[in-house]
Amino acid sequence: MILPELIISLNVMIFITGVIIPLGIEKPLNMLKLPLISSIAAMLLSAVYFFCLHNSDPVLFFGGNFIIDKLAFYHIMIVNIVFLAAGIYMQEYFAKSMETDEHTAFHYRRFSMLWQGFQLMLIIVILSNNIGLSWVAMEATTILSAFLIISESDSLSLEAMWKYLLICSVGIGLAFIGTILVAAGGINTFSELYIHAEELNPKLILFAFIFIAVGYGTKAGLSPMHSWLPDAHSQAPTPVSAVFSGVMLNAALFIIMRYLPIVERAGGGSGEAHSILLLTGFLSLLFAAVFIPIQTDLKRLLAYCSVEHVGIIAIGIGLGGLGTTAALLHCLNHSLSKMLAFFASGSVIHEYGTRDMRKITGLMKRMPMWGTAFMVSMLALMGVAPFSIFISEFLIVKTAFTGGQYLLFGLFMLGTLAIFISMLKFTLEIAFKQGKPGKLTGRVGIADKAIIIISVAVLLLFGLWLPPDFFGFLEQAAQIIEGGLI
Amino acid sequence: MIINICLSIAAALVLSPLLGGIINKTKAFYAGRKGSPVLQLYFDLFKLFRKESVISTSATFIFQAAPAIIFTSTLAATIFVPFIPGLPAPSFTCDFILLFYLLGLSRFFLIISALDTGSSFEGMGASREAFFSALAEPVTFVTILTMLRLGGGTSIQAAFRGLSSESWIIIILTAVPFFIVMLAENARIPFDDPNTHLELTMIHEVMLLDNSGANLALMEWAASIKLWLFSLIIVKILLPAEILTPAAYTGLTILAVPAVAVITGTVESVMARASLLKVPQLLFSAGIIAFLGFFLSLNQFLGW
Amino acid sequence: MIKFKLSSLPIFSESEFREKALGLTSSGCRISSFFASAVEGKRKLYLVLSDDEAGTVQVITTQPAAVPGNSGELSFHTLTTENPAFHLFEREIFEQSGIRPEGHPWLKPVRYPDRRPAETDFFRVEGSEIHQVAVGPVHAGIIEPGHFRFQCHGETVYHLETAHGFQHRGIETNLIGGPRPADLCKIEVTAGDSSIAHSTAYCRILEVLSETAPPARAEAIRAIALELERCANHIGDLGALAGDIGYLPTSSYCGRIRGDFLNMSALICGNRFGRGVIQPGGTGFDLSDKIKEQLLARLSAGRDDFISAVSLLWDSPTVLARFESTGTVSQEASEQIGMVGPAARASGCGRDIRQNHPSGIYRTDCPKIAVSDKGDVFSRAWVRWLEVKESIDFIEKLLQGLPSGDVFIDGAQKPAADTLAVSLVEGWRGEVCHTAITGTDGRFSSYKIVDPSFHNWFGLALALRDEQISDFPVCNKSFNLSYCGFDL
Amino acid sequence: MQHNLLILISLLIILSNLFLLGSSRTRAMLRGIAAQGVLLSILPFLFPMHKSGLVSIIVPAVLSITIKAILIPYFLHRVIQRVNTENALNPYIGYPVSVIIGLLISYGSFLFIEKLPFSYLSISPFTTSAAFASILIGMLIISTRRNVIAQIIGYLVFENAGFILGISISSTMPLFIEIGIMLDLLAGIFIMVVAVSRIHILFDSVGTQKLERLNK
Incomplete structure (x- = not known):
């Protein structure tokens, strides 16, 4: 089967040319077109291999170092969608900030190159079957994305970048130790490891998984190693915040998902690995519940909200069964709504000139379009009924309840409720509190309108009616995590 | 046993002034100079013994008695580290305490004789000496304990017996801190500068400022015997006795002790003297290494 | 001037x-x-x-x-x-x-304890645990006499007071009634290691008073002599600093290299301290091409030796640990008490007469001024290291572009009457200031010399505040102030 | 012989860790970490049983000596020169105390290493426990130092621990991944170094106390 190799090579080539071309471009706006073009190309390619491979078994290629299966495909889709949307949004966003900032072509060139490298590395993370390669690519995302944070170069973003760099490097270092311990047996691909899992030393693998969970969990923003996340997400330029929240956290969780069946199979299904995820998931939820009410910065609020949702995904996977499917669905829902929320807040912050939520009032009247987008995305993030996050959260709660884990159920409800109340208060004040009169000139381009409308539509659609084919696809992907198909 | 004691004392008396000469020659080599003759200290001692002592009017009998006490107690300490293996040597339970307490006695008299002169410089030197030796003492005892732990006895002989080529890791972790202690106890760089003329920075030399003639000679001689003793202990740590015949071992020792002096001279040449504030840190590092050795000896990791 | x-x-x-x-x-x-x-x-x-x-x-x-x-x-x-x-x-x-x-707060004699009825005791810090340490005027090394009184608490110095006047020679009073031919010799030994600086300052006074301008070649030779003096002394001090901390290699090499640079002065005039080079109206010696070549060769050898010997210092962590954060004088304190020379530049005050008040050849060309900002012993050593390198380059440049012509012009011996003249020279230790006032007969009615040591001794006292008393020798050496230049 | 060498290297690694914990001067720390890099590059030769062929021994050794002992210390040296870092930044835990903690950590890892599930994999418990102690000591340095360069060096200690573990217990990574790991490290340090110069330009200091404005 030569096809996947060809497609992946093409994909890599696209990004490599994408990284090289900006060197020859002078106009900043043109440099920013490139990420968009390569995202579209990547999107088309992934569509191609979806049609070729969506019904087949997992495909190994490049000497078994890469794999495409449903789980990987699903995540690739999320990566491509978010990057595409962010690529579109970016055009308007930087065009606006170009009017005021004194950034040189150098900044935009660097941004364009790093952005595409970042996307490529995320795709490699997801397609990798080799545990070492996963690690290398994950570490590379840290390195490449560090400078995306300080595109708006001021002291706070520099501080955020430093924390991101240091904490994530240490986290990834821990994951490295875990990776080595897993590879100690002499096998270093996920698929082989799963096949030979029963021959592995269960204690060793569990011990290694702790390192892996903490390590990649750091990058995923799971508590207690999440402290870089609010800083980096809030200080980065909005498109970067969107891909951090929407994609990078998922990708880090994705590696943990890859390890999960191996650990469980090695341990004879003892469920210890799941418990670790449950624990960190609840810790994250708790942290978010404590810190969200005291926020004043809009983007920090969204960042803590990411901690919450990553926690929820971890809880879903930790619960297993239907919870895993729900968690996968939650990945997409969260990415879409968080992306939209960041886009909206980015525009709002730009127009109001402040990130202090106490100073942003009367949004619905002053910026109707972005206001609506903001309202919808915030409501979705809170888990309000007609939107899709409600469905995924509901499924997770249901899993906990039907599984008889009432304590977990109670804790989950308590945490989400606390977050719901404080976020609702913030959202309502921003949207409807009497503010200064007069509309703001926030332009909304055609592309922006399209993003808003499509995202809202998908969020609503999945909330009201989940296509059975899609759900079936998700269930099959979840089976991989559960240890069924590989 | 008497023979061995006599030999130890004789070797210490005769050979010890050589070490200072070797150190100075080494330093001169690194500094690109010719340097004073290796036997310079012998000449100095000879000269000083022929001179009369001038004694400050403010000094009491302590000042006059101190040189003799310092000299004899330092010399007495040497008998516990026999020069020739194989022959019976004085050895009893916890004799290492006596050894270091004899050195302590000489230090005590050095300090009070310095204070006795009433000079402000010598007072400062005495207080520094007291402070730093208090820091060096625990390190010494930890290294001895490490060796005793391996040797399974409680005397110095047992301590040296315990070391073998098997336990080379312990040997390193004992010899290095002991070497640092040696530099501190014998007023070498980086702890003290034996060549300086700056009263305000000296430790050991400043305490001898008021001594002259035979008294000064005794003090200098005692200092070189102390250096000899410490070098000999280091050689004994580094060269486990079991590997050679007594004769060969003795020969090797005679070569190795000057080698320690050469190493000391090298250290003095490549390092600057540390600020007095840093001296506790240096001794602290020595202590850390000594403790590492002690921990390793506790668990017998060597069997791994 | x-x-x-x-x-x-x-x-x-x-x-x-x-x-x-x-x-x-x-x-x-x-x-x-x-x-x-x-x-x-x-x-x-x-x-x-x-x-x-x-x-x-x-x-x-x-x-x-x-x-x-x-x-x-x-x-x-x-x-x-x-x-x-x-x-x-x-x-x-x-x-x-x-x-x-x-209303002066501490009106104590500077050099002569018995000339005026005044306070002569030392400043005392009170307290039962405070003790005084007196050092000097007779010291253990071969150095000039001066007395230091420390107020200590244990090893920590709270205050240092310096007392001078052990070798005053009455130079200033001796000069009144001049100029006389022998006066130049007195000036040259004002501070023996700064002969060139002081004699240049003196000759410039005479030249400005008689309105004679020395020829360009003489100005270049003067600058060469001044920079050689700077190099020799800085190198000697760097070696002495290394010696004070027991770092023998640099100490002994620098001792020799200092001799090499002194010998270069000797090559010019036959005297290692440059006596007789500077004369009112020019220089006493000319540089033949042979001497020039020889100087250039020796300079480049000297520079190599110097760089390799002193680099040992900067490469040795124990040396840096000893120098850094020892004896710090803040820039603020340095400005306040008016410090000059390398000591001031080490505290971040970039003042240098060669640049700020240039005269002679420095008007057209000036070595780069070395500044460091920590104000500690390390900075003072580092500034000297930079200055020596700059000076050697500068001397080479001067030698290669030596102007032609005479080295002496007559007529500088007759000063104008009723005039006040000031001349400033950057000696190796800092600003040398001579001020002369002539009477109606065109003879000096008053002559005032200020050696850089006069400005800087109090800086040493400040450097020692809250430091270890055992750091005194190395701090003292890093300033290396003159006793006789102070005592005059 | 090989066994003894392993013990010696482990011991030197532990001592260099303690040295790093105890030194307040960033330049001294730099020497310590470069020395560690040299020690690491000897290790691949001492675990030949894990490797197939000479290339897979030499490549990691050469990479480690060029990257860990030469390139990274060089970057850091350059940045230290540029930022003129202040040494007297009081750490959260004083130097002597952190050395004692480091000593106890090292001793503890000697004691407990046999109880950990991977001890059976290694032929030299000495090396493994040295690596394990390095992980903790690296984290200790990162979390207690206020100087960003010291933090980078702590991170390097931590990375070195991974390298030692990798060499001593597993070897199945394809060569291209080992190269990738090293290049990642190099790039990461390079980015950190660039960040440090920016921090220095913006804050005129490389202390972390000015990097504490973002919290909550």
Whole structure:
């Protein structure tokens, strides 16, 4: 089967040319077109291999170092969608900030190159079957994305970048130790490891998984190693915040998902690995519940909200069964709504000139379009009924309840409720509190309108009616995590 | 046993002034100079013994008695580290305490004789000496304990017996801190500068400022015997006795002790003297290494 | 160098003088010299202020008022309380002329303990655990005499007071009535290691007073001699610093290299300290092409030796640990007390006469000024290291582009009458300031020398504050101030 | 012989860790970490049983000596020169105390290493426990130092621990991944170094106390 190799090579080539071309471009706006073009190309390619491979078994290629299966495909889709949307949004966003900032072509060139490298590395993370390669690519995302944070170069973003760099490097270092311990047996691909899992030393693998969970969990923003996340997400330029929240956290969780069946199979299904995820998931939820009410910065609020949702995904996977499917669905829902929320807040912050939520009032009247987008995305993030996050959260709660884990159920409800109340208060004040009169000139381009409308539509659609084919696809992907198909 | 004691004392008396000469020659080599003759200290001692002592009017009998006490107690300490293996040597339970307490006695008299002169410089030197030796003492005892732990006895002989080529890791972790202690106890760089003329920075030399003639000679001689003793202990740590015949071992020792002096001279040449504030840190590092050795000896990791 | 007709110098009233002095010193001017002089029986105060930014020198004068009830005694209101840089100058004025600075906080004699009725005890820190340590005037090494009194608490120094005057020779009084041919020899030994700096300053006074300009070749040779002196002394000090911390390699190599540089001076004039090179109106010696070639060869060898010997210092972590953060003088303190020379530049005050008040060859070309900002022993050593390298380059440049022509022009021996002249030279230790006043007969009625040590001794005291007493030798060496230059 | 060498290297690694914990001067720390890099590059030769072929021994050794002992210390040296870092930044835990903690950590890892599930994999418990102690000591340095360069060096200690573990217990990574790991490290340090110069330009200091404005 030569096809996947060809497609992946093409994909890599696209990004490599994408990284090289900006060197020859002078106009900043043109440099920013490139990420968009390569995202579209990547999107088309992934569509191609979806049609070729969506019904087949997992495909190994490049000497078994890469794999495409449903789980990987699903995540690739999320990566491509978010990057595409962010690529579109970016055009308007930087065009606006170009009017005021004194950034040189150098900044935009660097941004364009790093952005595409970042996307490529995320795709490699997801397609990798080799545990070492996963690690290398994950570490590379840290390195490449560090400078995306300080595109708006001021002291706070520099501080955020430093924390991101240091904490994530240490986290990834821990994951490295875990990776080595897993590879100690002499096998270093996920698929082989799963096949030979029963021959592995269960204690060793569990011990290694702790390192892996903490390590990649750091990058995923799971508590207690999440402290870089609010800083980096809030200080980065909005498109970067969107891909951090929407994609990078998922990708880090994705590696943990890859390890999960191996650990469980090695341990004879003892469920210890799941418990670790449950624990960190609840810790994250708790942290978010404590810190969200005291926020004043809009983007920090969204960042803590990411901690919450990553926690929820971890809880879903930790619960297993239907919870895993729900968690996968939650990945997409969260990415879409968080992306939209960041886009909206980015525009709002730009127009109001402040990130202090106490100073942003009367949004619905002053910026109707972005206001609506903001309202919808915030409501979705809170888990309000007609939107899709409600469905995924509901499924997770249901899993906990039907599984008889009432304590977990109670804790989950308590945490989400606390977050719901404080976020609702913030959202309502921003949207409807009497503010200064007069509309703001926030332009909304055609592309922006399209993003808003499509995202809202998908969020609503999945909330009201989940296509059975899609759900079936998700269930099959979840089976991989559960240890069924590989 | 008497023979061995006599030999130890004789070797210490005769050979010890050589070490200072070797150190100075080494330093001169690194500094690109010719340097004073290796036997310079012998000449100095000879000269000083022929001179009369001038004694400050403010000094009491302590000042006059101190040189003799310092000299004899330092010399007495040497008998516990026999020069020739194989022959019976004085050895009893916890004799290492006596050894270091004899050195302590000489230090005590050095300090009070310095204070006795009433000079402000010598007072400062005495207080520094007291402070730093208090820091060096625990390190010494930890290294001895490490060796005793391996040797399974409680005397110095047992301590040296315990070391073998098997336990080379312990040997390193004992010899290095002991070497640092040696530099501190014998007023070498980086702890003290034996060549300086700056009263305000000296430790050991400043305490001898008021001594002259035979008294000064005794003090200098005692200092070189102390250096000899410490070098000999280091050689004994580094060269486990079991590997050679007594004769060969003795020969090797005679070569190795000057080698320690050469190493000391090298250290003095490549390092600057540390600020007095840093001296506790240096001794602290020595202590850390000594403790590492002690921990390793506790668990017998060597069997791994 | 600059001169003023005495009649053109306005005499301010005391309050005007005070206002002007404080105003100028607070707006960037530095006290180069402050002294009392009796011209035609009227005792006046002369304050020489140099403005480093503008490169100008000003002189303001006043006539102090008589003390009521005591017709013979004069007094003025002290300026020390407003600006600490006046402290030592006022004490000196009181000692030399008897004009009392009223309200001076510590009116102790500077050199002669018995000349005036005054406080002679040392400043004492009270407390039962405070002890005093007295060092000198006779020291253990071969150094000049000076007394140091430390107020210590354990090993920590709370205060250091220096006492001088053990080798005063009365140079300033000796010069009155000059110029005489023998005076140059006295000037050359004002501070023996700064012969060139002092003799240049003296010759410039004579030249400006007689309006003779030395030929360009002479100016170049003067600069070469001055920079050689700087190199030799800095190298010697770097070696001595290494010796003080027991780092023998650099110490012994630098001792030799210093000799090499002294021998280069000897190559020019036959004397290792450059005696006789500088003459009023030019130089006493010319550089033949052979000597020039020889100098160039020796310089490049000397530079290699110097760099390899001193690099050992910077490569040795124990040396750096010993130097860094030892004996720190902050930039603020350095500005306040008016420090000069490498010590000031090590504290971040980039003042250098060669750049700020250039004369001679320095008007057209000037080595790069080395500045460091920590103010510790390391910085003072580092500044010297940079200066030596710069100076060697500068000497090479001068040698290669040596102007042709004579090295001497006659006529500098007849100063104008009734004139005040100031000359500033950057010696290796810092600013050397000579001020001369001529009487109606064209002879010196007053001659004032300020050696850089005069400005800097108090800096050493500040460097020692809250430091270990065992750090004194290395701090002292990093300043390496002159005793006889102070005592005069 | 090989066994003894392993013990010696482990011991030197532990001592260099303690040295790093105890030194306040960033330049001294730099020497310590470069020395560690040299020690690491000897290790691949001592675990030949894990490797197939000479290339897979030499490549990691050469990479480690060029990257860990030469390139990274060089970057850091350059940045230290540029930022003129202040040494007297009081750490959260004093130097002597952190050395004692480091000593106890090292001793503890000797004691407990046999109880950990991977001890059976290694032929030299000495090396493994040295690596394990390095992980903790690296984290200790990162979390207690206020100087960003010291933090980078702590991170390097931590990375070195991973390298030692990798060499001593597993070897199945394809060569291209080992190269990738090293290049990642190099790039990461390079980015950190660039960040440090920016921090220095913006804050005029490389202390972390000015990097504490973002919290909550």
